[in-house]
Amino acid sequence: MPITHDTSFLEHMPQNVAIQFLDRVATSGSKEAFRFPRGDAWESVTWSQAGDRVRRLAAGLLSLGLEPEQRVGIASSTRYEWILADLAIMCAAGATTTVYPSTGAEDTAYIVGDSECRFVFAEDATQLEKLQAHRDELPGLDKVISFDEGLADGQFVLSMDALAELGDAYLAEHPDAIESVSKEIRPDQLATLIYTSGTTGRPKGVRTLHRAWVFEGEAIKAQDILNEDDLQFLWLPMAHSFGKVLLSTQLACGFATAIDGRVEKIVDNLGVVKPTFMGAAPRIFEKAHARIVTMQAAEGGAKEKIFKKAFEVGTKVDALKMAGKPVPLPLKVQHALFDKLVFSKVRERFGGRVKFFISGSAALNAEIAQWFHAAGILILEGYGMTENAAGATVNHPDQYKIGTVGMPFPGTEVRIGDGGEVQLKGPHIMAGYHNRDEATAEAMTADGWLRTGDKGELDADGFLRITGRIKELFKTSGGKYIAPPAIEAKFKAICPYVSQFMVFGAERNFVVALITLDPDAIAGWAAENEMGGTDYTELVRSEKVRSMIGDYVDELNSQLNRWETIKKWELLDHDLTIESGELTPSLKVKRSVVEANNEDLIASFYG
Template structure:
């Protein structure tokens, strides 16, 4: 049984809670710009003192409304400034935040509100409110529904005017590291979501370590002027959040930015993301691997459509080769020259798409893939891939600016230990591991053993330097009729890298060979059809030999990573899309295998009975 631990070299607070950062910032760095928020098309700065005042005002309203210490208050909204404001206001009131994805159905909303026993919920839009209204008769604990578009912030501020500062401070200071900060319901690829009990101490451990280790991203705020000015290199750190704050990945970045006084912005509409990035100009961003795949594939397809496909392809190869050579310790002179040329012709444009100042990106949620990791580093954006779960308050491991191995998810963070069990499952122990599932002791006992090791359900390896590599999901292992164990995610991640592929599902459990169901990316498919003078009609293209040959190239490339017995021998192109709205993807864009298999059972059967 292999094990690796990283020593804790920073001091994690043993008292206090997450609101202490807001109080300290507002008191000691009052003029520091900690947020920028869009108001009528223009970004307006919010100082630490202003944020503290707004949080206090809203928290007083919650207290006046009867929200008690330990009560659960839900947030059902897109990613926006008010989400963060309310999150901290709930904590100031001594209460517990329950995030709900804004795409959740009425039934999903009902389950989370009922299971958590939420006393109040803040929704964003009338549509969100109607989902709560539909199920209100099943929610006896729910006393309040506020709406952001119904001026919830102003309503709560007015309501709390008679609550004095001392009363609020007593409520705020009464929360300690062991108290519950949030219940985050796992989106779940199967079954009903379970509420993960994350304490203030879990967050404090995670962020104390992460902010220290990711000093290149967060630390420069400590060198900025009191007014949030520029550091010695002319760049004050900043990031623009566009992932759902209901997800622990975005949430931990939010809390980290508040802690380190990194200027934070929110982008609620993916349709305006490129424009928002251009205006906000973040120094780092965070995204799930599918976002990085889409950026690469879209750039590739646009280059092909503009007649620059060969140039882009060569530029991508050079970026990857340059990054690999750096790992080897020497970049050949000719490669350096080619890299400089393509930096001027191609790479600069790609960096501009992220605002022009971005030098780092943080990736989590699923494996990124070695090729994409090298590509992005080669164009000047280092993607720091990490690994964690909702149950572990986000990151357990991370690649760091000065300790990176592309293709891995990095070493364990300080104070964290990892172990590979006899069956290949990754086990972790550390201060960020959750307190257990809400009202589900049996489920908790299934994942945390009597020695405190958290069983992730993921399979992986640890190399001699402590870098962790994810190889698959324990419950998703496919066993073929010949007895071969196959980890489908390896093939799926590689096949999704092909520009024409949107999603794919590898199948073959109990079958004589491995196969795949493939859905196509509409934008890339349309561009390909135009380029090849084909009808832009999905139903017709599904049977086009040239299209199948293109996808086969992606299959062949993916198969290079596995043995012949594990390789994809057949695939079917589908005339559908797998989406979060359709129920096939989780909000973090993970595939719900059981749903897809149920919906496409006939397609799978057809592969093996041709």
């Protein structure tokens, strides 16, 4: 029986994000709200301390003349100051416009100009330079507030402390300013403009209302997934809706969050912070899985045999439990032993306290999810997009199905439309694209549902399964349909050295693939195979590596239909990166960019 959630919370939701935050400060004042790295140590602040700083910064924005719904940009990586800036903008009735720190100067200027930002919070000299380089094109930009105190000039560039001091003076004259302003913010008032990192053309600004963000947090709270005693580790880009929705969830549930946006520090930080949950993109789980598997393979001998046997037993126990069958005593005893010898050590790598991970922003490979589950680590896959404030469906710790993205949030609806398209309805849907009426009309159905562009199906229990992007499905010249994500996910589960596996072949007579390897994983392999110290490019060109990867491609082909098999493939001489424009900041592959960059290579397969 599916869990049914009470939707009465819809009638009692806070009016806006500002009140949601101020209520949390009043309720949880002395409890920890955030912790963040300062040098080698972690610093912690309470809700009251965060609330005081936000009030002063919000009053500073009001003193500069910020008006309701006026846009304020944040160009920064994920850090405590990002969250302070965002909450200050909310409490001053402005609307946050997010800019990824990796966005180039031209696109940064386009986003700041298109959204008509009056102010921009800039992380450092790199972000400030982008704005200064295009200042002539941004006549509406009054001031930049820098997180780096050393960049302030007192005129165009203010420091955070200087903004807070302006706020102090404003609050001395208007002591109730923040409470008064927050009470005036309507649920249908603009809260954010998040520019989607489009794979073609200019990015589109998604207009998300206060109602949508408040709803997202309150809907998670209503499902009783998280509470005040939890501790989140947050590394996701706050410029992305997945990061932003986790902040809304924190305001609703009241747990503490440890923040550090440095991707390369995730595993180290998990060991130090010991969180109870974390949101992540599937690539993080793929990398962790590959790292653990290759480390065990390198150990070899008895340790590797024990490791493999442990996962064999863990998978059997999982299958019996999921089928509702009893686990025989000998298997139970074996499992307890392997839990002590193997699984507990896998869990320890993630801090040892994780109740679950939440995976979103791209499809999670079901086999990798099952591998983690066998080790006692639950990954709850969810689904959504920027256009619906990130969360549309999610699996529940007490009711989940691996391979699905869970059930709709309480108070929302999901349906399967024409051509198998997943369509959404509810209080979380955007108010359209900024200055893009035509694109807004295309995104909605005639009867008011959001078109996701994803293909999917709902099972008898109401769980949603995503089967691919409608635009990514292609037909070979022989008339057979190919779903690249399904093939790509299979290869990632088979080969622990792969970073990206990309399938092509639209209107061609066979399917081909471009492959990139994970630099860390392949360096480890090289050290084990008398090639230590060889650089990445040389490794991928070597006969030894090509032969090893070729064996994995053969293994993949043995699991595919004849028309899906990879007839030709090539290893690229570089991994895909955000900087190269081939990955989005949430680590999704920009397929069209990769295809365009390798047009001649792909054509040569059919030469």
